[in-house]
Structures are given as C-alpha cells and as structure tokens.
Amino acid sequence: MPELPEAETIVRGLRPALRGRRIVRLRIDHEDVLPQDPAEFRDRVRDRRVRGVSRRGKNVVLRLHREVDLVVNLGMTGSLLVDPPAEGPAASTHPALRFAFDDGGRLVYDDVRRFGRVEALTPDERKTWERRLGPEPLDPDFLPRDLQEALQASRSPVRSWLLDQRRIAGIGNIYANEALFRARIHPRRPARSLEPDEAEALHGALRAVLRAAIDAGGTTIRDFRDAGGRAGGFSEHLQVYDREGEPCLRCGTPVRRTVFGNRSAFHCPSCQAPAGGEGSAS
DNA sequence: AGTGTATCCTGCAGGC
DNA sequence: TGCCTGCAGGATACAC
16 A cells, blocks of 8 residues: 555654654554564564654654664555544554553554564664665665666566565555656566666656655555545546546546556556557557 | 466455 | 455565
C-alpha cells in the first residue's frame, strides 16, 4: 500500500508527535510482523526515547535513544497511528503492536493483512539493511544520468525495474505506472532500451509525481491512512492507475490493464508505444 | 539474468 | 441476503 509519498506523509505527521517521548511498554498482538525474536525486539525498544523520525524508500525509521533504529516496512496495509481514538475513522482496527509512552499516550502499528514488518536494528544491522536499497529518487544528487546508466544494466521491463527497491528506493505500483504514463513510456519496454531523452523524461516524471503526491498527502485507494488517521488526496490526480477502460486524459483512448510481474500495469496504448517512439499500437 | 508462480493474510466489490 | 471469485500501494523464495 504505502509507497514513498505515503511513507513521507506518515513521517511528517509522526515527527512532531513522537519526538522526545519514551516507550515504556510494548504489547505484541501479532508476532508475525516481527522478523526477529519478540523478546529481543522488546528489549531493544523498551525504555528508549524517540530521537528522530525519518524515511528511507518506503520505510519509516524511528531513531531511538542509544543507537537503535526502529525500521517499519508497512507492506500493503500497515499504518502507524499516534494516540488513536477508540472509535471513528482514525481508530485502530487491526493492531499488531502497541507502544505505550511515558506520558500515557501510544503509538499503534496497525496492519490488516500483516504483510508489514517492524524491526529494531543495531547500527551494524542498519548498515546491512541500508545496502539492500537503491538511491532516493528525490535526492538532489540523483541525476537523470544516474537513472539512465542504471537502466542500461538491465533487460527487465522498466515497470518491474522501478519496483525493485535495490535499484531505486520507494517506488511502488501506483507511482511506477503514473511516472511511465507521464513520460510516455510503455511499462513493458526493456529498461536498457530507453533512449537518453526517455530516461531523462522518466527521471523528471518520477520526481514530479512523487512531489505532487507528497503535497497531496499521499494516495488513498482503499486503506492508506496517515499518522492521524486521515486519507490521502492524490487519488483524484491519478492519470492511469486503476483507470482500466476509462479514457486517457491526453488522447481519449481507453486505458489498458495488463498483468506481468504478478502485478497490474496500466497504460495508454496510444500515448505509450511498445517500442521506441513510433512503434505500432498496443 | 529474467519471468512466472506461489506464499504470507484479510477485506471488499462484483457477479450470480 | 449469501456464496464464490478475483483483486489489492509489498516482498520473497522457488523452479525453469
């Protein structure tokens, strides 16, 4: 569910709300979100204050006192709720972990499907974890040339390439499809087949769509909620994702849905030609 | 190296 | 109303 803009939205909500609060108790409702031993996890988070809240790719990272990083991968339906009310739209419905703070408040890791994972890492483990992630697409140092060179190393479809967190961090199925539409690139094009100007267009499209989505507070299709339980506003700005059969906003051709890499891909068969610039239809 | 498939799990929409 | 199927912002492991 959450990709980079949703993780960023969560981080922005959590930062002012969590900084300085000390975790005094932990309640584990579902061990399956903990890849590590629950007892070890508990020892690593208990009696530590939150020093900072940041994001890496689509992961939310809580830096705790004394060199522990709480890394949260939200999977498809994970959310981090601060002091959620007992009822209403902002309430926790499927709590997996409940952290109690010294001031009586709490942070709930809520996750309907429990595909998410929460880990407490030492500095060494954090470094190892970090190595599995590619560059941040919004990093000012991430240049069009960097994307172009990286794409040249792979024959896999560019949509699959974008979803691989080791190649670039934070892109999921919504924004991969949206960026490819904006850059007019067919999702199935081999990564290495992109011309330099196409790679540059993709670089620009990725950044633009990610920034716009962050400004709108993320995309809510079904489940996404920010730290305060609010839905994101970018859904109404989606141009191809989840628009099968609806007219392309540029040319009116019905948007097509295809499946590969086990995920739905959406594209305009007219605007996003399968090969180079002047290929045939579909 | 790349791709199709299955797996983890729950909920919801749509067809009948 | 209920039952069944397919689908979902992710990630990984497997066989080919």
